[in-house]
Amino acid sequence: MKTTSVMIVGVGGQGSLLASRLLGTLLTDEGYDVKVSEVHGMSQRGGSVVTYVRFGEKVYSPIVTEGECDYIISFEKLEAARYAGYLRKGGKIIVNTQEIDPMPVITGAAEYPGDVLETLKTQGFDIDDFDALSPAVEAGSAKAVNIVLMGHFAKCTSIPKDRWIQALNKVIAPKFLEMNLKAFDLGYGA
């Protein structure tokens, strides 16, 4: 079985760590060999962050390089474009259409490329873009964007929904479980 590579990209503080841990737990429970690579430290302070999840029969490298990625799950529009070169031919990008200005845009040194996804689509990229922020807010917190996206991604996989719910129960603190289950559901249906 060929190794499948997933990248979860976004802005430091958006909750990509929890998303990658959810996926890692789920895939381990499904019996795959799994490697997850996280980012800690300085880049978590509002910088561009990327975590890698790889699974298959036997996985060696914990990281994903250019042209290898099967699925890019992006928490922010610009970040999807930044990592688009990692997508393999025939891969898919799932992206939250939320825009978060990086510092060069805030200072006026650069402009936010608002039409970047449309450009990528015309170049043949398979892009599934949707607003994940509104469902997150509907579920109870803007912070649940990560789980909305994972709910949406769940439909791309052959793993049954109830297995995802089991994994959610394992990785989410009981206090936030109900909200995140709702966020997952809304993402799944979006």
Added chain:
Amino acid sequence: MKKLVIGNEAVAWGLYNGGIGLVSSYPGTPSTEITEFLAKHDDIHSEWAPNEKVAMETAFGASLAGMRSACAMKHVGLNVAADPLFTMSYTGITGGMVICVADDPAMHSSQNEQDSRHYAIASKVPMLEPSDSAEAYAFAKSAFALSEQYDTPVILRMCTRIAHSQCVVDIGEREEVPMKDYVKQPSKYIMMPGYAKLRHPVVEERTEKLRELAEDCMYNRTEMAENREIGIITSGCSYLYVKEIFGDSVSVLKIGMPNPLPKKMIRDFAAKVKKLYVIEELDPVIENHVKALGIEVTGKQLFSAIGEFSQKTIRDAFLKEGVQITDVPEAQGEAPQVPGRPPMMCSGCPHRGMYYTLVKNKITVIGDIGCYTLGAVAPLNALDSTLCMGASVSGIHGFNAARGSETEKKTVAVIGDSTFMHSGMTGLVNVAYNATNSTVIILDNSITGMTGHQQNPTTGYNIKGDPAAKVDLEALCKALGINRVRVVDPYDLKACEEAVLEELAAEEPSVIISRRPCVLLKYVKPKTPLQVDADKCRGCRMCMKMGCPSISFKDGKARIDKTLCIGCGVCEQLCKFGAIGGKTE
């Protein structure tokens, strides 16, 4: 118990199950979680020490007392702890002792990418290097027995990718190891010349014995393929990338003990393959050893000494060599050029108000290591230098000693509370004792921030979150010889400016404590987000000069992102037109 864990958690489990009784560390990415995971166990003593030297000496003391102990630090932390390391190699240990050090190739969160293996060689201490979490667990667990068998501390070398990557580990049970008796042994533990001279030959003999072990041990192994065209000697995560590209189709000598390196094992492997490569991140440590054995090998001429590797960097290098590789990935297309997104200080970060004040007054700022190093990036561009932990306070003293009153009136040092405890205090003693008219600002956010919120001696809590003795920074600075010590709230720009200008003007050294807890602390409750009154906003961009991520500029007006703003009110003080406030609706 099978569990998906990051390398650092695996190390913690290995040490715990290996019978550890004490861990003392100073936080530093990518090593921090080793100690955080150990601190979850209430049956062992765990602590954050003020710095790595104190941590290592504490672990040594516990070992001397007969307990299995460990300390953990990032690569540059080992510079701080190098002093005890080199002599502990001579004394050896009583209870097994493990020194965990995490390198940061590619400098994800560091100021340099030094290679810790040089320390193992220089101090003549054995070093283990795992490739993933499963090995990190096994190596850490075995390290105590290795340490006791050879009477030496053992260094466990991690790197960012292994420390922060997860894989499944089969975690066993804790081995309860009784403490060894404490016996007074002056010739072993008092390292004055007469005794130390007797210990050095012991160290040399030990290295030779360890080299014999290296020839046949659980750490080093050969994986011979049918095809003997290519042989690769590799270690750490480079091993994973090699296997990712070649699977079992090339022969590999995997080194899990980079010091001391085997000789016979390498000679035998080299003799069996046609073309020999060494693939190791950072410096050519294994390569130089192989060359010293008189064996022809290709290493750094093909695989860079800079940054970290990946399956791509290694694959590309081999393709350039003309080596056949199947399954080369094909990308969908190229990524467009997009604006960068560097890390930055958080919305509402208390450091920002003080930095704005310094930039506004064109002050030269000698910086230090922590979240506040991010004051160096646009639009603040506030810093003039950042070297290492504590170097701001010692640095400003030298800077002012060199230039005198020319710089004393317009230069400050900035240092965080935890970094001041780590190694800023001694620099401040020097400022007072050797009398430069220097101004030091302690950016006291009441936590060790950048590494993810660890307690320190100024916070009043220990690693478990239990109340602990709290260093009184004002009293401490006075006791160190500084008469002028004052506290300001960095959210109050007027007070900040007054304090900075007055202390710079004063004819003696001074300390300003800029005190406000980190906004990410759970007990810090955000206030109502502020808003911009578009009718009053003149689009002057004054509020954007301090680089708050909550404020953006659209259609000629400032805008505040209410999901990010925590209502610190600093921008409100900057607006000359009263356009920013909390009650515009």
